[in-house]
Amino acid sequence: MSKVTKDIEAPLAKVFSYIDENKGKFVETLSQAVAIKSVSADPTLRNEVFKMMEWAKTKLLALGAVVELCDIGSQVLDGKNVPLPPVLLGSLGKNPKKTTVCLYGHLDVQPADKSDGWATEPFVLTERDDKLFGRGSTDDKGPVLGWLHAIEAFQNTGSELPVNLKFVFEGMEESGSIGLDKLLMKQKETFFNDVDFVCISDSYWLGTEKPCLTYGLRGMCCFGIEIEGSSKDLHSGMFGGIVYEAMSDLIYVLSQLVDIKGNILIPGINEGVEPLSEKEKELYNKIKFDVDHYCNEIGAYKPLKETKEELLMSNWRYPSLSIHGIEGAFSGSGFKTVIPRKVIGKFSIRLVPNQDPSRIAQIAKAYINKIWEDRQSPNKLNIITEGDGGNPWMTDPFNAHYLAAHNATEMVYSIEPDYTRGGGSIPVTLTLQEVTGKNVLLLPMGAGDDGAHSQNEKIDVRNYIEGTKLMAAYLHEVSKIK
Missing domain, CATH: 3.40.630.10 (Zn peptidases)
Structure with a gap:
């Protein structure tokens, strides 16, 4: 430098x-x-x-x-x-x-x-x-x-x-x-x-x-996937194997959102993303950034992308999806053998310029509804959106x-x-x-x-x-x- x-x-x-x-x-x-x-x-x-x-x-x-x-x-x-x-x-x-x-x-x-x-x-x-x-x-x-x-x-x-x-x-x-x-x-x-x-x-x-x-x-859309399986929490010893469990349904739906390499599985999610220009590409080449040092600093085992340019672009100029938590499930230490009656999985999508939060929300909802239809569960699904989203x-x-x-x-x-x-x-x-x-x-x-x-x-x-x-x-x- x-x-x-x-x-x-x-x-x-x-x-x-x-x-x-x-x-x-x-x-x-x-x-x-x-x-x-x-x-x-x-x-x-x-x-x-x-x-x-x-x-x-x-x-x-x-x-x-x-x-x-x-x-x-x-x-x-x-x-x-x-x-x-x-x-x-x-x-x-x-x-x-x-x-x-x-x-x-x-x-x-x-x-x-x-x-x-x-x-x-x-x-x-x-x-x-x-x-x-x-x-x-x-x-x-x-x-x-x-x-x-x-x-x-x-x-x-x-x-x-x-x-x-x-x-x-x-x-x-x-x-x-x-x-x-x-x-x-x-x-x-x-x-x-x-x-x-x-x-x-x-x-x-x-x-x-x-x-x-x-x-x-980047902008952001926040979602909650709410699945209700019964009117009250149930004992797994008495009801396990008898009812369709909300938690199993939720884990299935969440697993269909993003793959192991961080690629979002929702069709059309890259709508509006600008192609990479040569002028922009040069900006990434000039930046001093050590991928291995960065991962060591945050305590990550391995980055999703191998090169500096790929990693920065993945964080800055392309949308990403992160799963944040599950509400309604037991999260304390030890075991509580309960089948929760209702659970809400929470995730967000980070958006990039030229992507409209309301449009991306429509695309995400349509995909989740299709996943739910394929699941063929009798439980109730409700998709929650938090506010109007944030624009990039x-x-x-x-x-x-x-x-x-x-x-x-x-x-x-x-x-x-x-x-x-x-x-x-x-x-x-x-x-x-x-x-x-x-x-x-x-x-x-x-x-x-x-x-x-x-x-x-x-x-x-x-x-x-x-x-x-x-x-x-x-x-x-x-x-x-x-």
Whole structure:
């Protein structure tokens, strides 16, 4: 990898020094954020998500921002009406001569418990080997705090904040961003009318050494296959061999969705996938990525694809199907010899640009119904879809916005960033592009081995601190765009 040296202008040099000097303080702030159990999927913890949004509001007010917590209504969970956490909309600066950047982040997290296999308490930030372990440390509380620390560094070094800022922070991203799109669309002609660029830091480096800029994401459809076999759970000793079992039916259907090599078995699932162009192929050739090292980092026995290019394309530019779990079946330790009355198998399909979630849902449902018809079971089948699905997103990265981020990356890390697409989904990316009509950039802070959504989620101290400098440098560089 060739090193690049960029001169650091005087205001930024002060900002970078401030960030280094306040490393301990910034880690402590992240510790406070991680301690709030803002799990959006758990209705019993919904009050914690509200607490998290209020906490963020207080932090922004201390920086001088104008902040509003916007009510977006409620949702029905387990037959109960549960209030949705508010969306935080904020503004800092309104100088008409300055560029205005909209920053998006989320403050809710995935569920976590030490019994899941965590080495430490997930909601207690734990530093070990220059890594900060804790739920939300990298997804997405650490990156959100990076923006706030960068602003603080400008303000406390007598350096003028180079741009106007708009903030969109939500508390339901991990649960489908319910209610967010509707709110943002309503604000199109008001809150967003003067936005010049949008930046999101909710993605990751491809590996652990080299930073990147992300210009594409996959969309997603989520499904539940519900099979009901009886009106109550049954004892396998008394009823085994007598009834058609729902679990056996479900395992059969799930086994027909994807093969051993990860190929989706649903006919027509590649509808809309763009052919690979020579120009795109060259981007993959340039990326530094070691397949074996990557598998070792995540503890996988073997990759589905053999080459770097095949593996990256499989994750970025082609749809994939993953089976996530079964609801209604016994999952504790030991044995419980019960035949469950009803089970729900849960899976998702990640979509790529030019694929419509509603169309893919139709294709998947038709295939499952055909599989079920062939099964000839008398049990009841119901196919559940979660929400409207998330649309994929992609932009052209060869523009002034991405160049500004490129220059900022070189300034902080002394290396040119890779240009990557992401295998994950951030549906609000496309929404923000639509409501602003402006270019959206994904500026990752975390590394590829951070374990977002997994046990022992972490962010490296280096990424947290240098990533905060990157955010400051980005604001500085984007302010130069005419």
